[in-house]
Amino acid sequence: MAQSVKGMRDLFGTELRWFQHIEETARRVFGRHGYGEIRTPILEELDVFKRSVGESSDIVNKEMYEFTDKGGRQVVMRPENTAGVVRAAIQHKLLNSSDPVLFYYIGQQFRYERMQTGRYRQFWQIGAESFGVATPESEAESLLMLHSFLTELGLKNLTFSINSVGTPESRPAFHAAFRAFFAAREAQFCEDCHRRIETNPLRVLDCKNEKCQAALEGHPVITDHLDEASAKHHARLKVLLTELGIPFEENPRLVRGLDYYTRTAFEVLSSDLGAQSALLGGGRYDLLVKHLGGPDVPAFGWAIGLDRLAMVLQQVRGEAPHSTPALLIPLGDRATLEALKLARNLWDAGVALQLETRGGALKKAMASANRLGIRTVLILGDGELEGGTVTVKHMATGEQESWPLGEVASRLASR
Ligand code: HAM
Numbered sequence: 001m002a003q004s005v006k007g008m009r010d011l012f013g014t015e016l017r018w019f020q021h022i023e024e025t026a027r028r029v030f031g032r033h034g035y036g037e038i039r040t041p042i043l044e045e046l047d048v049f050k051r052s053v054g055e056s057s058d059i060v061n062k063e064m065y066e067f068t069d070k071g072g073r074q075v076v077m078r079p080e081n082t083a084g085v086v087r088a089a090i091q092h093k094l095l096n097s098s099d100p101v102l103f104y105y106i107g108q109q110f111r112y113e114r115m116q117t118g119r120y121r122q123f124w125q126i127g128a129e130s131f132g133v134a135t136p137e138s139e140a141e142s143l144l145m146l147h148s149f150l151t152e153l154g155l156k157n158l159t160f161s162i163n164s165v166g167t168p169e170s171r172p173a174f175h176a177a178f179r180a181f182f183a184a185r186e187a188q189f190c191e192d193c194h195r196r197i198e199t200n201p202l203r204v205l206d207c208k209n210e211k212c213q214a215a216l217e218g219h220p221v222i223t224d225h226l227d228e229a230s231a232k233h234h235a236r237l238k239v240l241l242t243e244l245g246i247p248f249e250e251n252p253r254l255v256r257g258l259d260y261y262t263r264t265a266f267e268v269l270s271s272d273l274g275a276q277s278a279l280l281g282g283g284r285y286d287l288l289v290k291h292l293g294g295p296d297v298p299a300f301g302w303a304i305g306l307d308r309l310a311m312v313l314q315q316v317r318g319e320a321p322h323s324t325p326a327l328l329i330p331l332g333d334r335a336t337l338e339a340l341k342l343a344r345n346l347w348d349a350g351v352a353l354q355l356e357t358r359g360g361a362l363k364k365a366m367a368s369a370n371r372l373g374i375r376t377v378l379i380l381g382d383g384e385l386e387g388g389t390v391t392v393k394h395m396a397t398g399e400q401e402s403w404p405l406g407e408v409a410s411r412l413a414s415r
Contacts, residue, residue, distance in 0.1 A: 007113070007121025009307075017320035018310035019124070022153060023106055026126050029149045033141070035102040035128055040084035042108065046074040052083035052288055054259025056200040063111040065121075077110040080258070082285070082301060083292070085129050090294035100132040106306070118277055118308040127282075127303030134286060134298035136237040139264055140244060142300055146268070146280075147246050153309070154317055155270065158279070160241070160248035162266040164234040165202060165255055166226050168287070174225035175201050181219055188215035202255040213253075221252040230263050237264060260285040264300070272312045279312065280304035325352035326412055327374045329365045331381035339380050342390075342405065349409040353378075369395065376415065378408065 004010055011019060027037075046066055053059050065077040078084050085103055089095050106126045113119055130142050143160070150158060166174065178201050182189065189197075189204065189212050196203040205216065223234060241248050248266075256265045265283035273279060282302020289297040313320070328346075330339035336359065343355045354374070356365045362379070369377050379391040389402045403411055 005121075007115055009120060009122070014314065014319055015310055017322050018313050019306060021320045021322070022126070022306060022309055022313070025152055026104065026106065026149060029145060029152060030104045030128060033102070033145045035104045035130075035145075038085055038088065038103040038105050039107065040078075040081065040088045040105070042077055042110075043069075043075045044078055044084050044087065046076050048083045048087050048292070049076055049079060051292060052086065052258075052260050053080065054200070056196065056203055057257055057259055059111060059257060063113055065110045065112060079111045080109055081105050081107060081125060081127050081303065082129060082258075082260070082288075085127075086288055086292050086294070086299070089131065090289065090292055095131055095289060095295055095297045098132065100130065100138070102128070102130050104128045118273060118305070118311055120307055124306035125303040126306055126309075127301060129299060129301035131289070131297050131299045133300075136233050136240055136264075139237055139284065139300050140240040142302065143241065143246055143266075144244060146302060146304075150268070153313060155312065157271045158247070159269045159271075160246060160266060161251040161254055161269060162237070162241075162248050162264065163251050163254040164223050164226060164230055164263050165261050165265050165283070166222055166230050167262050170225060170227035170230055171202075171222075174220065174222050177220040177225060178204070185215055188212070200259065205253045206255045206257060216253065219252075222255075223250070223252060233263055256281055256283060260288045260291075262286045266302070268304075270308075270312050272315055273308060277308065279308055323352065324373050324375055325354045326376040326378060327354045327356060327365075327369050327372070328378045328380065329356040329362065329369075331362060331379065334382060335380045335385060338385055342380065342408070346409055346412070349413075351409055351412050353412070376412070 049060055049064065055061070059079045064079055067075060069075050085105060089101065094101055104127065107124065108122055109125050110122055112121055115121070128142060128145065130138055179197060182197050182201070182204065186194070190207065190209045193204045193207050193209070193212050196207070204212065205219070207213065223231070226234065254265055254267060256267070261283040263284045263286070267278040267281040270279045280302055282300070284298070284300045286298040289295065289299060328339055328343055330336045339355065343353055346353050358365070366377065375395050377393040377395060379393065384390050388405050390405060390408055391400060392403050393400050
């Protein structure tokens with residue numbers, strides 16, 4: 001029997017209902033903030049990610065699904081969506097005015113990663129990107145939106161973890177201090193970190209190896225080496241978050257696994273996730289648009305893992321909010337046709353209804369209704385047709401009553 005490809009899942013039932021509920025909530029909350037949706041292709045040219053996510057990142061180094069297509073192009077199944085959104089915004093000249101541009105997206109991403117709880121090779125992200133504003137206030141706006149989104153989903157126990165990774169101008173001062181620190185204890189660091197200290201020292205802070213994390217004790221902190229403007233920016237963001245009541249903590253080791261960040265970088269952790277996994281991450285990327293060939297436009301954004309979010313919500317809240325349709329069971333030949341007509345009227349009136357079309361015994365139909373979790377069953381037989389009524393059975397209580405046919409739509413709608 002064929003199985004789905006390792007790390008790629010089929011979605012259905014309770015889990016998919018959570019996905020749908022999350023997506024509806026996202027569209028509602030983001031729409032309220034003036035964000036509009038953007039959809040970009042799953043395949044992008046290899047260069048888009050090499051030049052943005054960065055050649056020193058694990059994503060580009062080890063995790064991309066990349067191949068040469070039949071036309072000889074080197075393409076990648078997107079490992080994230082920010083680079084694609086930036087590529088699209090440049091290509092369609094969406095960033096050429098001085099107006100802020102606000103986008104959100106919902107879509108599959110692909111990373112060839114080692115599987116663990118909440119980590120897949122095809123996974124879903126919901127993300128929001130805000131272009132054109134460099135202020136800490138724009139970050140506060142985006143984080144408030146994120147906070148409302150998570151709160152409306154019913155999530156608590158969240159930690160906003162923030163840092164500033166400075167700018168390319170301010171980073172050499174930090175790099176010098178950090179390289180000196182590293183050199184004094186280099187034997188304690190893993191092989192990967194020896195490579196990272198050459199290519200991108202910030203990546204050492206992010207190493208998952210416990211020995212490296214221990215060796216980092218007392219390391220120089222980036223926020224002590226910021227340029228004046230970045231330091232002011234960081235201080236202002238902290239004031240805004242405090243004033244707005246968004247709970248956060250500073251994490252000097254938070255650098256994120258992607259190379260495009262400048263100044264603010266952040267993650268949100270959920271204590272319900274385990275394994276120290278981040279529910280979401282993001283930050284400011286003021287240089288990326290220009291770097292990919294667009295105008296000089298600052299940007300800020302984040303992306304949340306939908307698979308992880310659904311998993312946490314399922315743990316915390318159980319079944320996703322949803323309604324089951326009623327079930328209409330006709331008994332006998334005459335009732336079968338009348339049931340089709342009645343169902344059509346109900347569907348046209350917007351009523352959610354499932355129709356039993358197998359014919360045959362009531363017992364079998366009722367057993368299915370039980371298994372399907374149907375709460376209201378309508379029975380239409382010869383007796384009901386004579387009287388112009390339908391028999392209604394409420395499955396939770398076993399209670400039975402008779403409704404006039406003309407009132408079925410309104411009574412079902414008001415349940
Ligand atoms: P990221 O931290 O690589 O950032 O991914 C964001 C979120 O996607 C993670 O926090 C996690 O919830 C989810 N995620 C990542 N990999 C997997 C996986 N293998 N399985 C399940 N979920 C996963 C970005 O992708 C940036 N584009 C975020 C961003 C947007 N920065 C600025 N704008």
